Amino acid sequence: MRNQQQRQQIAETAARIMAQESLDDFKLAKQKAVARLGLSQSRNLPDNQEIEQALHTYQKLFYGQEQSQWLTQQRHTALQAMKMLQSFEPCLVGKVLSGTSHEYSTISLHVFCDTQEEIAWLLMEQNIPYEISERLYPGIERKYPCYRFMAGETRLSLTVFPYAEKRQAPPDPVTGKPMQRMTEKKLKEMIVENG
Structure with missing residues (x-):
């Protein structure tokens, strides 16, 4: 019982840290929580799903309407980006999809094409300055190109996958299961449904 209470x-505490510090790193949030609670390195740490659930609860309780407005704005921005990227079959993933985003969250999209240069050409045609890096997913040895750019005040991240991997989502950092992906059509429906 004591172990469950400590967990x-x-x-x-980790959820509060993530919300208050706009932190997205579960591992770092756990470490900070253990330190703030004055605990020795505990083996009884909560998993990411437990922290995400606590984060949902914390955001509803302390940010309610404010968080709902950020999320709505981010989803509208995601939808606009997805329209621009339509030929690459974009899918929304991450915190903006799950509903745990904060004011400064990056909108994460997965896009699909045969050559990553196609994304670069589109962004250049639209006069959108971007940075390129690589993204690693746990359990996958391959690196994926990742384009980052700003849409107004919001950061966007496009991870490029080959078409062959469209039905094979990488592991979700929260659950370890394949990431949930949402198409443009489904996102439109969600926005309409949520008003």
Whole structure:
């Protein structure tokens, strides 16, 4: 019973840290929570799903309407980006999809094409300055190109996958299961449904 209470306390503290510090790193949030609670390195740490659930609860309780407005704006921005990237079959992933984004969250999209240069050409045609890096996913040895750019005040991240991997999503950092992906059509429906 004591172990379960301590685990819950760490999850709630980590969630509060993530919300208050606009932090996206679960591991770092756990470490900070353990330190703030004055615990020795515990083996009884909550998993990412427990922290994400605590984060949902914390955001509803303390940010309610504000967080709902950020999320709505981010989803509208994601939809506009997806329209621009339509030929690359974009899918929304991550915190903006799950509903745990904060004011400064990056909108993450997965796009699909045969050569990553196609994305660069589109961004150059649209006069959008970008940075390129690589993204690694746990359990996958391959690196994926990742384009980052700004849409107004919002950061966007496009991870480029070959068409052959469209039905094979990488592992979700929260659950370890294949990431949930949402198409433009489904995102439109979600926005309409949520008003």
